Amino acid sequence: MQDLPGIFHAGKRISFFPGWSSPEAETSYIHFDAPIEIGGVTETGLVLHGGCISNRPNCHVSFELRISKSPGRRSLPLDRLDWRSLEGGHSNPRRTNNRLSGIRVSETHLHDFELNYSAASQTINAGKLRIAREVEEPIETFEELRTYVGNHLRINNIELVTEPDWVYSLFDGGFGNG
Amino acid sequence: MGDQISLKKMSADILPNLISARHWDDASFINLPMLYPSGAFVTVKINYIRDGIRVSDSGFAYREAESYGAGRSFANTARSVADGIGVSVGRRALYVDVATHEVERAILDISAASHTVAERIVEKWSFEADLEISDALRVKLDHVFPERVAYDNKIAGASSTEWEVSAIAKIDGKSAVFQTVSNFPVAVYKASTAFHDLSALDHPPGLVSVVRSKADMGSNLAILAQAGRVIEIGQPDEVFLRAAA
Numbered sequence: 001m002q003d004l005p006g007i008f009h010a011g012k013r014i015s016f017f018p019g020w021s022s023p024e025a026e027t028s029y030i031h032f033d034a035p036i037e038i039g040g041v042t043e044t045g046l047v048l049h050g051g052c053i054s055n056r057p058n059c060h061v062s063f064e065l066r067i068s069k070s071p072g073r074r075s076l077p078l079d080r081l082d083w084r085s086l087e088g089g090h091s092n093p094r095r096t097n098n099r100l101s102g103i104r105v106s107e108t109h110l111h112d113f114e115l116n117y118s119a120a121s122q123t124i125n126a127g128k129l130r131i132a133r134e135v136e137e138p139i140e141t142f143e144e145l146r147t148y149v150g151n152h153l154r155i156n157n158i159e160l161v162t163e164p165d166w167v168y169s170l171f172d173g174g175f176g177n178g
Numbered sequence: 179m180g181d182q183i184s185l186k187k188m189s190a191d192i193l194p195n196l197i198s199a200r201h202w203d204d205a206s207f208i209n210l211p212m213l214y215p216s217g218a219f220v221t222v223k224i225n226y227i228r229d230g231i232r233v234s235d236s237g238f239a240y241r242e243a244e245s246y247g248a249g250r251s252f253a254n255t256a257r258s259v260a261d262g263i264g265v266s267v268g269r270r271a272l273y274v275d276v277a278t279h280e281v282e283r284a285i286l287d288i289s290a291a292s293h294t295v296a297e298r299i300v301e302k303w304s305f306e307a308d309l310e311i312s313d314a315l316r317v318k319l320d321h322v323f324p325e326r327v328a329y330d331n332k333i334a335g336a337s338s339t340e341w342e343v344s345a346i347a348k349i350d351g352k353s354a355v356f357q358t359v360s361n362f363p364v365a366v367y368k369a370s371t372a373f374h375d376l377s378a379l380d381h382p383p384g385l386v387s388v389v390r391s392k393a394d395m396g397s398n399l400a401i402l403a404q405a406g407r408v409i410e411i412g413q414p415d416e417v418f419l420r421a422a423a
Contacts, residue, residue, distance in 0.1 A: 049245075086209075088219040111216075121390040
């Protein structure tokens with residue numbers, strides 16, 4: 001079984017940033033999957049996934065560290081930060097035996113590895129990042145988001161991730177009004 | 179009763195958070211009081227099209243699946259769900275085009291469809307994710323019971339139902355069934371049902387559920403333990419020997 005804590009806590013680098021994808025026709029979703037290396041070795045199936053909606057600037061950005069056991073196998077999410085999510089925040093499950101049980105967190109929240117890893121089973125509990133917490137500092141821009149993610153995931157060259165190719169409408173002031 | 183907050187006030191405080199919306203000039207995103215497997219709120223998007231309103235999930239169900247690498251499951255699962263509810267499926271999104279007076283119902287239909295699709299795909303993925311335990315079980319049993327184990331075989335219970343089980347070991351003329359069980363209701367109830375049926379045989383085999391972690395199983399452990407023994411995949415060889423005895 002993989003040493004998930006070892007992977008999460010290790011210093012990492014992005015081996016290659018492929019750039020943001022073209023927008024999906026139906027959803028305008030854009031994304032990237034950047035392979036991650038540890039100690040100079042690009043780890044099998046370990047990627048930083050980034051996603052957002054190209055015509056919804058400055059919101060709904062996610063960065064997720066995920067791993068698959070072998071190419072083509074299903075992925076296991078290890079940690080995810082959702083910034084200004086359009087999905088209205090996150091609801092933590094009840095009965096999780098921690099202070100976040102049943103608590104709702106805001107549109108910017110962190111599905112922290114430490115909250116979701118089970119030492120007993122040596123994997124992410126139930127294979128899902130069910131528990132999230134508020135982020136402890138305000139994140140106002142994409143640059144701040146990128147820096148936060150780099151520090152949190154210990155990715156030393158996070159600056160390789162460019163700002164998304166958002167499409168700015170003449171009629172749109174950016175983040176939608178609630 | 180003195181310091182209790184009234185139910186009316188409690189409801190009034192909670193209700194605005196159960197449904198919320200974000201607006202752009204060209205679209206609105208509405209969050210509903212249902213949760214995707216990730217814990218995010220089911221969200222629909224409404225926008226004008228030429229002859230009415232398009233209500234869609236904007237690909238959020240697909241994103242749930244894709245985060246587990248299960249995006250390829252979206253098309254088939256979405257089609258089967260969409261047919262039953264009467265909505266359409268695109269490459270990544272569920273949607274329906276309606277007149278203005280039907281928007282409310284369309285929101286309910288799309289949100290239900292999107293939620294169901296995501297749940298089905300992720301639950302199926304989670305079920306399959308325990309292939310790792312199955313691999314580990316094979317290694318363990320080949321070591322503990324060399325050349326005495328058959329894998330992925332079927333065995334008939336007292337009801338004549340044939341149950342596919344992870345492994346059957348032959349020890350001193352007796353059989354012991356080992357079944358990997360992931361911590362999901364479908365897997366737990368399937369194993370429990372099979373074991374109850376097998377235990378009703380005139381000469382029942384030994385019945386052993388193999389889980390990743392008993393602690394993580396919670397109340398599901400008690401369900402499994404009603405029908406057979408329960409061990410963890412990481413336990414020593416002698417535990418497997420004792421469980422099979």
